[in-house]
Amino acid sequence: MSGDHLHNDPQIEAGFRVNDSHKHKKDKEHRHKEHKKDKDREKSKHNNSEHKEHSEKKHKDKHKDVEKHGEKHREKDGEKHRDGLKHTLKITRDKDSEKHKDGEKHREKDGEKHKDGEKHKDKHRDKDREKRKEEKLKSSSGSVKVKKENGFSSPVRVKDEPEDGFTISPTAHNKAMKRPRDDDDDYKPKKIKSEGEKKGKKRKQEEEEEDIKPKKNKTKDKGHVGEVKKKKGKKEEEEKWKWWEEERHADGVKWKFLEHKGPVFAPAYEPLPDNVKFYYDGKVVKLTPKAEEVATFFAQMLEHEYTTKDIFRKNFFKDWKKEMSADEKNMITNLSKCDFTEMAKYFKAQSEARKAMTKEEKQKIKEENEKTLQEYGFCVMDNHRQRIANFRIEPPGLFRGRGDHPKMGKLKRRIMPENIIINCSKDSKIPTPPAGHKWKEVRHDSKVTWLVSWTENIQGSIKYIMLNPSSRIKGEKDWQKYETARRLKMCVDKIRNTYREDWKSKEMKVRQRAVALYFIDKLALRAGNEKEEGETADTVGCCSLRVEHIKLYPEIDGQEFVVEFDFLGKDSIRYYNKVPVEKRVFKNLQLFMENKQPEDDLFDRLNTSILNKHLQDLMEGLTAKVFRTYNASITLQQQLKELTNADDNVPAKILSYNRANRAVAILCNHQRAPPKTFEKSMMNLQTKIDAKKDQLMDAKRELKSAKADAKVRRDEKTKKLLESKKKAVQRIEEQLMKLEVQATDREENKQIALGTSKLNYLDPRISVAWSKKFGIPIEKIYNKTQREKFAWAIDMADDDYEF
DNA sequence: AAGACTACTTAGCACACGTTTT
DNA sequence: AAAACGTGTGCTAAGTAGTCTT
Secondary structure, three states, X not given: OOOHHHHHOHHHHHOOHHHOHHHHHHHHHHHHHHHHHHHHHHHHHHHOHHHHHHHHHHHHXXXXXXXXXXXXXXXXHOOOOHHHHHOOOOOOEOOOHHHHHHHHHHHHHHHXXXXXXXXXXXXXXXXXXXXXXXXXXXXXXXXXXXXXXXXXXXOOOOOOOOOOOOOOOHHHHHHHHHOOOOOOOOOOOOOOOOOOOOOOXXXXXXXXXXXXXXXXXXXXXXXXXXXXXXXXXXXXXXXXXXXXXXXXXXXXOOOOOEEOOOOEOOOOOOOOOOOOOEEEOOEEEOOOHHHHHHHHHHHHOOOOXXXXXXXXXXXXXXXXXXXXXXXXXXXXXXXXXXEOHHHHHHHHHHHHHHHOOOHHHHHHHHHHHHHHHHHHOEEEEOOEEEEEOOOEOOOOEEOOOOOOOOOOOOEEXXXXXXXXXXXXXXXXXOOOOOOOOOOOEEEOOOOOOOXXXXXXXXXXXXXXXXXXXXXXXXXXXXXXXXXXXXXXXXXXXXXXXXXXXXXXXXXXXXXXXXHHHHHHHHHOOOOOOOOOOOOOOOOOOOOOOEHHHEEEEEEEOOEEEEEEEEEEOHXXXXXXXXXXXXXXXXXXXXXXXXXXXXXXXOOOOOOHHHHHHHHHHHOOOOOHHHHHHHHHHHHHHHHHHHHOOOOOOHHHHHHHHHHHHHHHHHHOOOEOOOOOOHHHHHHHHHHHHHHHHHHHHHHHHXXXXXXXXXXXXXXXXXXXXXXXXXXXXXXXXXXXXXXXHXXXXXXXXXXXXXXHHHHHOOOHHXXXXXXXXXXXXXXXXXXXXXXHHOHHHXXXXXXXXXX
């Protein structure tokens, strides 16, 4: 009954299961068939009391030392149980094992470096901390700032003492926020407020703020056109509508008024010129327009390795045939006999031509784009003109899934007005469909945020047109997300204690839930919904982990109870990590794996909805993904505290920021393929650095001689010269330093993508507070789009904001 | 409890674009 | 002026999670 044999299974040992799609398929088929059986078997097994007793006994044995062990860990654990942080990185979308190996090597280096980085910060840490403490005392004892929090959530269920003065009593914010904005308000399209007529209110100690807020310029309406050209002269405001200072809509209502112009459709297909031929089996064939269009999709991808893949070709050919006339269908029976090269050449030429266009032509196109943007890129939602995120309908083409996708190559069909559902206010001007067409439906549902939707034909899922991240409706939600994460902060200790207790539960389901939650918390894994088999790439998250995805080592590399994770997560990005876990977790995992096949679910009694239901009971609004947000944000905050050195210059501080950001990206496993030009650009930088070093040497030499000179003849002129030489050396040193910092940053960032965490997981107020505190211009942290998205945070966070 | 359906967030990548270097 | 470079944006796939039905 030991299940030991599983550990020796060569398939697991190999680890790169995913690389071989054929084997993979077999695995799947196998799994498919076996799955039900297994599940049933498991079920009856677990239900039977004998088994329960057995497992319980097993656990009792170890009770005591687990307890001790656990206790020890606990202390360190608090906020910074982030050993997962160091986890290793490897880029790989299944594909080639080459890359796997590569990644392995790099990762060691990376690990080293991070440690270094962590060390050098220590020096100043203590000093800093003290200062901070003082500041905090000052601010918290003085005026109790009543900061407005967005009261999306009702009071915390699990209350733990707020650890710092900064929290707002739930009741307070309730009062402030509860009031539904305007029951009565009938929603006529009132005049559109041009952003910015809001009162300034709040805001106290301004010192560093003043440079960020040249309040005055009343905003022009429309904000745009004239604005864009204005150079970046510091503030590119557009004083914006401060929705965050207004009250929210009542429950569930997303808007009162919504008007827009509908989507922009993909341009109609333009048949190829007659001189561009397609050959089948060596002979010219003139395709019907429908078939030709689909053929061009394939031709355009000819360069891509997709087109060499079996599944891709198979799917494509099948869908292509559906578009062919009867004659074509009869004649064209073998994709390999199709010659698309002339088409491909034609498209290449086209794109060359586009590049070679004159300035004027390019300018004209740009203007046209701007015009469509102005016309279709905005909607009016509740009196404000708001930017739409994706107002263009996705054009037809061949579906490219990520990773080993069973549907790659299928035809993504052209979306017509007849497929489109419009959502807007009853009393708005309803968008007009293109001439000769009509919408599938026009509805007026103010409980949702989308303007347009359609059903896509690959997965049958619904696609939406929604607003830009800078819009109120997205911003509020984003803000709310971080508030939920902050509430988790208050009760996370309690929750951790709870799941530790649950490791001992006699109910299998509870144990599995507790272990899964531990992973989600400690390693920031995704929840792991189940997916339909064969419909998508085979990827997993926490709840959907299979036995084959982990390996247990009672002891390895001098560590006890190590779990090795190796699986493909979202977007088929590989997650590889070796983590020591607590003994009780380890034992539980052994238990969960007993008598299972590699392709069986590790947590067979658990799924995301069970888990989330449980979380809901622990804290209102808590779901698995909140842990990711929480751990990411808290990690940033803590890393910033540790890494930032108040005496550093700006570039060095930014390096610290990026390192903190990087710690989060590593935690969340946000990887990227190293840029194709990485090596080269690295070398370029190095050359620059070398040049700068030479320059510095020269400057130093000159300084020396100037010094000597100054000693001998002590006239004004030489003195001045000396001064200027000194300055020169200093300046060059600074430049050199800047370059070196840049090099470090880039190297460390080779296969880590900071963007995703910055955009989706890090409470922007942490960054804003940091930048204010250390006098770093916010532009160095957030680019323009990011500043737009986080306008609410930039406006409201002071330098003492605590997540 | 499972499954269908819906809404919304999170994700990496290609490539256009503006800027810097030659 | 052209080439090289790096960044930001657009695109859309792929997740999470809720609700409603059976």
